[in-house]
Amino acid sequence: MTDPILCTRDGSILTVTLNLPDKRNPVSDPAVIDALERALLAADADIGVRAVILTGAGSAFSSGGDLKAMKAGSGLRAPLPAQTRRNYREGIQRLPLLFHALEVPVIAAVNGPAIGAGLDLACMCDIRIAAENAIFAESFVKVGIVPGDGGAWLLPRIVGFSKATELALTGETIGADEALRIGLVSRVVPGGELMAAAREIADKIAANPPHAVRMTRRLLREGQTATLANILEMSAAMQSLAHATRDNDEAIDAFLEKRPPRFTGA
Numbered sequence: 001m002t003d004p005i006l007c008t009r010d011g012s013i014l015t016v017t018l019n020l021p022d023k024r025n026p027v028s029d030p031a032v033i034d035a036l037e038r039a040l041l042a043a044d045a046d047i048g049v050r051a052v053i054l055t056g057a058g059s060a061f062s063s064g065g066d067l068k069a070m071k072a073g074s075g076l077r078a079p080l081p082a083q084t085r086r087n088y089r090e091g092i093q094r095l096p097l098l099f100h101a102l103e104v105p106v107i108a109a110v111n112g113p114a115i116g117a118g119l120d121l122a123c124m125c126d127i128r129i130a131a132e133n134a135i136f137a138e139s140f141v142k143v144g145i146v147p148g149d150g151g152a153w154l155l156p157r158i159v160g161f162s163k164a165t166e167l168a169l170t171g172e173t174i175g176a177d178e179a180l181r182i183g184l185v186s187r188v189v190p191g192g193e194l195m196a197a198a199r200e201i202a203d204k205i206a207a208n209p210p211h212a213v214r215m216t217r218r219l220l221r222e223g224q225t226a227t228l229a230n231i232l233e234m235s236a237a238m239q240s241l242a243h244a245t246r247d248n249d250e251a252i253d254a255f256l257e258k259r260p261p262r263f264t265g266a
Helices: 030-045 081-090 094-101 117-124 151-159 161-170 176-181 191-206 210-222 228-243 246-256
Strands: 005-010 013-018 051-056 106-110 127-131 135-137 173-175 187-189
Touching (some): 051 191, 094 117, 106 191, 117 151, 127 176, 135 176, 173 176, 187 191, 210 228
Parallel strands (some): 106 127
Antiparallel strands (some): 005 013, 135 173
16 A cells, blocks of 8 residues: 655654545545644654745646545435534544644645645745745635635735635636746746755744744744734743753854854754
């Protein structure tokens, strides 16, 4: 049986690859959801993992849901609507909650089409870069459904309400250049350079003190919904923790001594 994802660790960087290329890497498959959850929770628990790169095997990043599994009585769609609700909650909706709760940064290296839930999966990540041939679509309306995996929450926070509404209500497909223009991705590179570009970003993140990186990531996520007063309170508490690390002292010493810092995660 094909592993639904592949995990490769290189130093402090973990690369997670969606590995159902024959199906264009759907993310609604329970095996994929379970495997992603296991891999990302393990990475989050390991302070030695400084960043995660998420990409897809084959020609697609992710086609989203498996349309063949959307026929009545199969996949998420149960004969009883109340059970369908439970299937979404216990299935694909675990992913946005998982990504939101992580502290380890995740970079989406979008190597090809990111369609429907595939686009939303990319939006769950902290940073998105795209190959020149990547395409994107919030295309749920094209198959008569709504974004069931949090896309209506995720996409407006990245591209703004008006553009997110346009993409979601038309279901249109956009290319990598347009994705860059609207801020959906932060960088577009030739396909052959995608993983190297993702690794470059990951290495820059990994060069910083890991506790400070993870707490900063947590603050950014909480800042999407919290009040300013709550974020300031949380920032003060986390700052007290950051000041107590040896990495904070090392950063200051290295700056004053004009040498590269050596961060250990302590």
